[in-house]
Amino acid sequence: MRAIDWRDDAVVIIDQTLLPERTTRVVVREPAQLVTEIRRLAIRGAMALGVAGAMGVALGAVRARERGADVLAAATDACALLAGARPTAINLAWGAQRALAAAPDGAAAVVAAALALRDADIAANRAIGRRGADLLDGARRVLTHCNTGALAAVEIGTAVGVIAELHRRRPLTMVYATETRPLLQGSRLTAWELGKAGLPHRILVDGAAAGLILAGEVDAVVVGADRIAANGDTANKVGTVAHALAAARAGIPFVVAAPEATFAATTYTGAEIPIEERHEDEVLFVGSRRVAPPGTRARNPGFDVTPADLITAVVTERRVLPLGRAVAGAAAR
Numbered sequence: 001m002r003a004i005d006w007r008d009d010a011v012v013i014i015d016q017t018l019l020p021e022r023t024t025r026v027v028v029r030e031p032a033q034l035v036t037e038i039r040r041l042a043i044r045g046a047m048a049l050g051v052a053g054a055m056g057v058a059l060g061a062v063r064a065r066e067r068g069a070d071v072l073a074a075a076t077d078a079c080a081l082l083a084g085a086r087p088t089a090i091n092l093a094w095g096a097q098r099a100l101a102a103a104p105d106g107a108a109a110v111v112a113a114a115l116a117l118r119d120a121d122i123a124a125n126r127a128i129g130r131r132g133a134d135l136l137d138g139a140r141r142v143l144t145h146c147n148t149g150a151l152a153a154v155e156i157g158t159a160v161g162v163i164a165e166l167h168r169r170r171p172l173t174m175v176y177a178t179e180t181r182p183l184l185q186g187s188r189l190t191a192w193e194l195g196k197a198g199l200p201h202r203i204l205v206d207g208a209a210a211g212l213i214l215a216g217e218v219d220a221v222v223v224g225a226d227r228i229a230a231n232g233d234t235a236n237k238v239g240t241v242a243h244a245l246a247a248a249r250a251g252i253p254f255v256v257a258a259p260e261a262t263f264a265a266t267t268y269t270g271a272e273i274p275i276e277e278r279h280e281d282e283v284l285f286v287g288s289r290r291v292a293p294p295g296t297r298a299r300n301p302g303f304d305v306t307p308a309d310l311i312t313a314v315v316t317e318r319r320v321l322p323l324g325r326a327v328a329g330a331a332a333r
């Protein structure tokens with residue numbers, strides 16, 4: 001059950017806004033419709049967005065071929081549309097541009113490029129899981145933020161892939177999944193994935209993480225990434241930097257698990273990473289119930305940036321990149 005896939009010249013996604021109560025598939029045939037699904041987070045997560053970008057361009061190419069229109073022009077328009085759907089995760093534009101590069105060879109070539117990117121993502125996630133488990137060997141109580149499992153990718157995921165591999169090698173004592181306000185990717189999605197995989201886990205309110213870390217109840221923090229700047233500063237779901245600060249104070253590893261595609265070579269520092277500001281109603285309402293006084297407004301940054309010096313290492317499918325903090329114990333091995 002993949003978060004996103006290609007079937008009969010259409011994109012099929014699981015509508016993640018309905019999880020965990022309902023597993024509902026949505027069939028998408030037009031690039032503009034896929035942008036709508038991306039913006040409402042029906043499909044989300046940096047790696048899944050990379051695949052969505054590529055498949056969205058493939059939709060444009062295939063629809064143009066069906067209509068006898070110019071495939072390259074349609075793919076170019078689709079790429080612009082998809083790349084602008086969400087600003088922070090570099091993977092979205094990267095995936096769209098990778099598919100567009102095949103457009104001069106026709107619609108079939110664009111589809112083939114999108115499917116190759118999908119398959120490469122699965123392989124990358126598998127390698128990240130192994131490499132991350134090697135690095136965090138010995139950690140028994142791990143904390144993670146937001147959702148970085150198969151729902152944020154095609155299969156496996158990144159940080160959750162590392163956690164699953166650690167558990168496969170030697171059962172973990174506990175996985176703490178922060179709920180990740182306001183859209184609750186942790187309690188709705190990560191807890192669902194961990195439960196299905198049979199891992200011991202507890203949900204935490206985001207604000208409880210630092211206290212548990214400083215109390216010595218966490219051996220390592222492992223998270224995903226949406227964009228890694230050339231200097232190692234890393235954008236991830238809002239709330240991540242708080243966990244990094246606590247991990248630094250506690251002297252435990254803080255590890256980022258992400259594919260190489262998440263590195264943005266032309267984004268030199270974290271200050272240059274665009275942070276998506278989402279609608280304030282996501283904060284002001286829980287479901288349909290307003291939880292703030294009438295008239296109260298909200299800020300709703302979707303991401304924050306963890307400075308490289310707070311990150312022990314970035315683990316990719318190809319390497320372990322040590323950054324600011326060597327730590328005795330789990331991550332030093």
Ligand SMILES: CSC[C@H]1O[C@H](OP(=O)(O)O)[C@H](O)[C@@H]1O
Nearest residue numbers: 044045046146152224225236237
């Ligand atoms: C590393 S992919 C998962 C990544 O994406 C999440 O953001 P969103 O749910 O808004 O797409 C979050 O930053 C996760 O770490």
